[in-house]
Amino acid sequence: MVSLKRIAVIGSTGSIGRQTLEIIRSFPDRFRVVALAAGKNTILLEEQVNEFKPRYIHFQGNRHDMQGSSFISLQEMMELSDIDTVLMAPAGISGLKPTLWAARAGKRIALANKESLVMAGGIINSEIARSGGKLLPVDSEHSAIWQCLKGEKQAVSGIILTASGGPFAKYSREQLEKVTPEQALKHPSWLMGPKVTVDSATLLNKGLEIIEAHHLFGVNYNDIKVLVHPSSLVHSMVEFKDGTIKAQLSYPDMRFPIQYALTYPQRWSNPNLPRLDWSSIGCLPFAEPDTSLFPCLELARNAGMQGGTYPAVLCGAGEAAVALFLNKHIPFTRIASIIEQVLNEHHPVYQPDIDTIEEEADRAYKRVMLIGTE
Numbered sequence: 001m002v003s004l005k006r007i008a009v010i011g012s013t014g015s016i017g018r019q020t021l022e023i024i025r026s027f028p029d030r031f032r033v034v035a036l037a038a039g040k041n042t043i044l045l046e047e048q049v050n051e052f053k054p055r056y057i058h059f060q061g062n063r064h065d066m067q068g069s070s071f072i073s074l075q076e077m078m079e080l081s082d083i084d085t086v087l088m089a090p091a092g093i094s095g096l097k098p099t100l101w102a103a104r105a106g107k108r109i110a111l112a113n114k115e116s117l118v119m120a121g122g123i124i125n126s127e128i129a130r131s132g133g134k135l136l137p138v139d140s141e142h143s144a145i146w147q148c149l150k151g152e153k154q155a156v157s158g159i160i161l162t163a164s165g166g167p168f169a170k171y172s173r174e175q176l177e178k179v180t181p182e183q184a185l186k187h188p189s190w191l192m193g194p195k196v197t198v199d200s201a202t203l204l205n206k207g208l209e210i211i212e213a214h215h216l217f218g219v220n221y222n223d224i225k226v227l228v229h230p231s232s233l234v235h236s237m238v239e240f241k242d243g244t245i246k247a248q249l250s251y252p253d254m255r256f257p258i259q260y261a262l263t264y265p266q267r268w269s270n271p272n273l274p275r276l277d278w279s280s281i282g283c284l285p286f287a288e289p290d291t292s293l294f295p296c297l298e299l300a301r302n303a304g305m306q307g308g309t310y311p312a313v314l315c316g317a318g319e320a321a322v323a324l325f326l327n328k329h330i331p332f333t334r335i336a337s338i339i340e341q342v343l344n345e346h347h348p349v350y351q352p353d354i355d356t357i358e359e360e361a362d363r364a365y366k367r368v369m370l371i372g373t374e
């Protein structure tokens with residue numbers, strides 16, 4: 001007999017949330033959506049409530065029940081005993097507290113929200129260890145590494161994260177200065193929310209993923225390499241001590257890692273997911289990233305290596321800088337320099353508690369907003 005998976009989807013109205021519901025739709029007898037949480041898009045949330053009939057909902061704004069689904073706080077939702085897996089996909093730093101609550105409550109967390117782990121990886125990992133919960137990576141790169149590590153007992157010698165390079169990989173400095181929000185929001189391989197799409201174009205996203213990989217797999221920062229791979233078919237690789245490299249491939253479609261995280265350790269056949277056609281792939285190109293044109297990558301690595309509250313400042317400053325760029329207050333190239341300025345000004349707190357992490361991210365957000373609108 002197949003046991004029913006009881007799921008909460010946090011960020012159900014976003015790109016990852018909607019793709020998660022597509023996967024759930026493919027297996028109506030094997031998943032039960034117990035709870036849905038969104039931000040402000042209550043119109044779409046109401047449609048989802050009508051279709052999936054969750055017992056509980058949460059959204060930003062005036063609290064009210066919807067079609068028999070009870071409004072509860074996110075913390076209450078994370079502590080519900082009738083949820084075993086939480087698909088965690090709220091945008092940006094808003095994911096910190098829900099991830100912490102789910103970790104404390106011992107849930108299986110299918111984690112798309114990388115910012116929570118970037119800002120508070122040490123705290124979340126120790127809560128998971130204490131509660132008996134589990135982190136199941138959803139980011140395609142981390143899902144790839146997780147799959148490559150399966151069954152391996154020896155320590156790895158390195159991780160290779162692949163990056164599409166974003167839409168501006170071949171741009172000159174002069175061209176980058178003229179990039180518009182409309183151009184930055186057109187990602188060549190992935191259809192994602194606005195923040196992560198701009199982060200992919202600046203390579204900040206890949207920098208955040210370096211820190212995420214460090215916390216998920218315990219690999220030293222210096223052993224995590226990034227390669228630009230524009231076709232986005234190899235999602236990441238692991239190199240072992242004997243020189244063997246394992247890679248994981250599929251078409252760039254987030255439904256693969258979402259489904260794997262939800263069904264782990266099983267693999268379910270899903271006819272709606274595209275199969276790789278090897279005859280049409282051609283060559284698989286890889287190149288070193290240009291860190292002088294895309295400085296966010298190393299800014300993030302350094303913030304991760306410095307630790308303490310630096311990664312929280314990176315996330316808070318990054319979120320504000322992207323908002324300023326999307327609102328046409330700063331040019332594309334200013335995103336990196338403004339983040340760097342705020343990181344340089346920061347007086348770090350080491351071994352911070354979760355409230356300090358949240359406060360420092362918020363302070364960095366406000367500082368960037370002030371600098372950018374001066």
Ligand SMILES: NC(=O)c1ccc[n+]([C@@H]2O[C@H](COP(=O)([O-])OP(=O)(O)OC[C@H]3O[C@@H](n4cnc5c(N)ncnc54)[C@H](OP(=O)(O)O)[C@@H]3O)[C@@H](O)[C@H]2O)c1
Nearest residue numbers: 011013014015016038039040041090091094112113192193
């Ligand atoms: N999209 C991808 O392909 C992809 C891949 C890997 C990792 N990720 C990561 O997954 C996360 C989500 O990305 P996304 O692309 O799905 O973003 P998105 O499309 O912008 O969606 C974000 C979701 O978060 C909700 N939200 C915003 N503020 C919230 C709050 N305070 N509490 C609860 N929910 C809130 C939004 O609700 P409303 O829309 O209702 O306001 C929306 O449902 C990010 O951390 C991203 O880095 C995304």
